[in-house]
Amino acid sequence: MRTPIRTRLSLSHFLVLLIGMVFAGTLAWLALEGVYLATQRENLLAQARLTAAAIEGTAIPFDSAEPYSQTTNVNPGIHTRLLDEGGAVVIGVPFPAGENPVQVPPSEDAGYVPVEELVQRLEIQSALSGQPAATVRQIAAVGDRRVLYAAAPVFGEDGKVISLVYLATPLPPNGLPEKLIYQLVGAVLAAGVLASIAGIFLARGIARPLEDLDQAATAVSAGDLTQRVPAGSSISELQNLGQTFNQMTENLRQSDQAKSTFIADVTHELRTPLTVIKGTVETLEDGALDDLAGRGRLLDSMGRETNRLIRLVNDLLVLTRADASALKLDLQNLDLEQLARARKEILEPLASTRKINLEVLSIESDSQAGFWVQGDADRLAQVIDNLLDNAIHHAPWDSVVTITLEHLGNEISCVVSDSGAGIPAQHLPFIFDRFYRVEASRDRGSGGSGLGLAIARSLILAQGGNIKAESQEGQGTRISFRLPAGENCHLTD
Numbered sequence: 001m002r003t004p005i006r007t008r009l010s011l012s013h014f015l016v017l018l019i020g021m022v023f024a025g026t027l028a029w030l031a032l033e034g035v036y037l038a039t040q041r042e043n044l045l046a047q048a049r050l051t052a053a054a055i056e057g058t059a060i061p062f063d064s065a066e067p068y069s070q071t072t073n074v075n076p077g078i079h080t081r082l083l084d085e086g087g088a089v090v091i092g093v094p095f096p097a098g099e100n101p102v103q104v105p106p107s108e109d110a111g112y113v114p115v116e117e118l119v120q121r122l123e124i125q126s127a128l129s130g131q132p133a134a135t136v137r138q139i140a141a142v143g144d145r146r147v148l149y150a151a152a153p154v155f156g157e158d159g160k161v162i163s164l165v166y167l168a169t170p171l172p173p174n175g176l177p178e179k180l181i182y183q184l185v186g187a188v189l190a191a192g193v194l195a196s197i198a199g200i201f202l203a204r205g206i207a208r209p210l211e212d213l214d215q216a217a218t219a220v221s222a223g224d225l226t227q228r229v230p231a232g233s234s235i236s237e238l239q240n241l242g243q244t245f246n247q248m249t250e251n252l253r254q255s256d257q258a259k260s261t262f263i264a265d266v267t268h269e270l271r272t273p274l275t276v277i278k279g280t281v282e283t284l285e286d287g288a289l290d291d292l293a294g295r296g297r298l299l300d301s302m303g304r305e306t307n308r309l310i311r312l313v314n315d316l317l318v319l320t321r322a323d324a325s326a327l328k329l330d331l332q333n334l335d336l337e338q339l340a341r342a343r344k345e346i347l348e349p350l351a352s353t354r355k356i357n358l359e360v361l362s363i364e365s366d367s368q369a370g371f372w373v374q375g376d377a378d379r380l381a382q383v384i385d386n387l388l389d390n391a392i393h394h395a396p397w398d399s400v401v402t403i404t405l406e407h408l409g410n411e412i413s414c415v416v417s418d419s420g421a422g423i424p425a426q427h428l429p430f431i432f433d434r435f436y437r438v439e440a441s442r443d444r445g446s447g448g449s450g451l452g453l454a455i456a457r458s459l460i461l462a463q464g465g466n467i468k469a470e471s472q473e474g475q476g477t478r479i480s481f482r483l484p485a486g487e488n489c490h491l492t493d
Contacts, residue, residue, distance in 0.1 A: 006207035013199035048152035105168035127151035273305035322458035333486035365407035372486035387416040423471040
């Protein structure tokens, strides 16, 4: 069963919180228990010292029928409220000889203990030597309850220990008083509740963008490419993910729109010549085939449209192979200047019909000889033909179209420029798109399919170069491409 990410995040947070609370609670318990025990030890020792100081120099009636008891407050300075039910006794020194037992505080529940056992207690030994001491002891007689003992010496006028103040107080069974335990548990639970609330908000803050992204991705998979997700998360990864998703859907939308436009343009381009061919065939079938004088014109028209179809199919094939990186290129060192001059001569008859002069200008370099590039001669000839054909058709009558070659470091630049009407700025970024036409200067009536510049870009990119266009209305257009310099483009002495 699949679990939503918000539930997973919440459960993970609660699990980590639980482990953290157990670990932190244990450490806090041990630390608090240590502090509590140290405080109790210091308090009991201080009380023992005060009691010893209060009765110093006073003789204690050890043979009294009524044994000393804290609860009777026989001697000043002994405060019942500080010892609770633990009790206190004053033990005379030296201890009674023989088998006479010695009274101990009531918390021990033993009443009297033998002298041999009493002198083995560390706190008693320390007090007999003149140093107050405290010890925690486990008492089996009261259910293995821990009891804190403190012993302080009482000095006589000669400076010798004449008696001991022996105090005891039971310690809580759980190591801490119940009130303190309740406070600790309450604090831990309160912290747990606050952390849980914070965790829920954190999980929601992380899960909500992912949930939005999941819903948007589902809609996109169903064909809705208009989906957008919020990209303003405070978490950088989620913000980047949202921005990337929005960019992806925008690219998909543009790609889908371009595909639809491409199909529509191809359909339109195919429909026109096919319609002409179909009409010509029908005319011939209706009897024009027997008209020897008129059928020649019809067959010529059908031939032109057939050639147009062939050119269109070949152009589309080039673009498709370029998109799939499947173009077969015969890369070699070739002289781009020589190639440009050869294409100029081939297209001069077309230019002459518009009284346009074609020129090739070479900007020589002092450090490099020749305009050698690494490229495919046939494909570069196709590029130059496309650029020259465009320039000739859009240059004004009786003008000049120039091919300029120049060294640019490790690249060779080739620029085809005309002095025509130019391309409006809003159209300039799109002129390399397939079937794109600038209405003011290019239309289907001119015979172009709108694929020439798209093919030129694909061929130049496939050969490791780049191509761009510069134009201003009324000042002409410059289409330039660059290619890596070839091996024969060497440095000169």
